[in-house]
Amino acid sequence: MKTQLHRGRLIDHIQLVVRDLKASQDFYAAVLAVLEIPITATAEGYFWADELVVSSAESPAAQGMLTGRHHLAFQAKDRTAVDAFYRAALAHGGRSNGEPGERSYHPGYYAAFVIDPDGNNIEAVYHGEAQRSVPSVVIEF
Template identity: 75%
Template sequence: MQLHRGRLIDHIQLVVRDLPASEKFYTAVLSVLGIPVLSTDNGYFIADEFTVSAADSPTSTGQLTGRHHLAFQAKDRETVDAFYSAALSHGGRDNGAPGIRAYHPGYYAAFVLDPDGNNIEAVYQGDATRNVPSVTLDF
């Protein structure tokens, strides 16, 4: 495990009703994206800076987190398609089939609801960001 300092988000945690169902779902969709899931015996699992906990886990406050929107980066459109298929095959529900979105040119995404109703997206923005220069902000 490696900590990444200086990022806007340190980590994201969801507290879920059914940890085994969520672990099955996220293991399937994150493996398509090339992100490994680490299981624990302490009522949670992690994937990079993403943690999913049972309500009775020592890592949670005992309250479900509610509904959230998370977008995971995909390396190409085929990966978005594979994410969508894996999600539907592992307890996810359709919330927007893979396709171009009107957000900006080249935005290709798919949306699913995880077992707790969170809106989970895989997005490929490569076509739109190929010639976009990186930006450094000085404060």
Template identity: 70%
Template sequence: MEAQQLQRGRLIDHLHLVVRDLAASRRFYETALQVLGVPLGGSDADYFWADELFVSTAESHAAQGQLTGRVHLAFQAPNRAAVDAFHAAALAAGGRDNGAPGERPYHPGYYAAFVLDPDGNNIEAVFHGESRRSAPSVTIRF
């Protein structure tokens, strides 16, 4: 694997999905992520990765023989058009519709689409709207 630039301050460092059919998952994720501008970073016979997402077979060393359970992942999209393109690409690559592109009630400007990947994981692309993209960060103290 190649070294990647380390990003500090993120809640999630990486995510590992263990799948039944690596070829189907690679086709799905490579196609869906491509429209969001995220290329595959590398692959081998029993895994592939893109950015902080690592996907492998149950036989890979990292998986220890176990499939992951159902997971919900949300990928950030740069705009509404990218959400629409993600949904179309993911369906064309074997995903199943789990929510067409559209506004959601989570907060004003929340525009998302949902698809189920080949293993039934709920995969989302979301654009939070222009007001959320430029909003200053807030520190919350507990």
């Protein structure tokens, strides 16, 4: 089985260290599913989805420390996906931190914000119609 990574964006990876891995996996599995981002790996103490790794404090990479509060924004393919993200988050342990709607950051910025089970501010955003030169760079090894 080949390992496949997608590169060419700003972030290589983000690790969130959480108190309750099961609650976080339920939350992220639901919100990532509606954004069409698969969880690609699970193991004792962590799970991985694209550039996001979520682990327990007991995992070797966490060294026993929780990460604290972070803001993380996922790209959504359209406004419907933002709305679905928000509903999925609320149904799986998230709390509202801003209902879906236009924001003043730039014209067409449509987003929703939720607080995940560990207090992180999680956003789904659709920036409006745009074209990418490529979706990402694929690296296989």
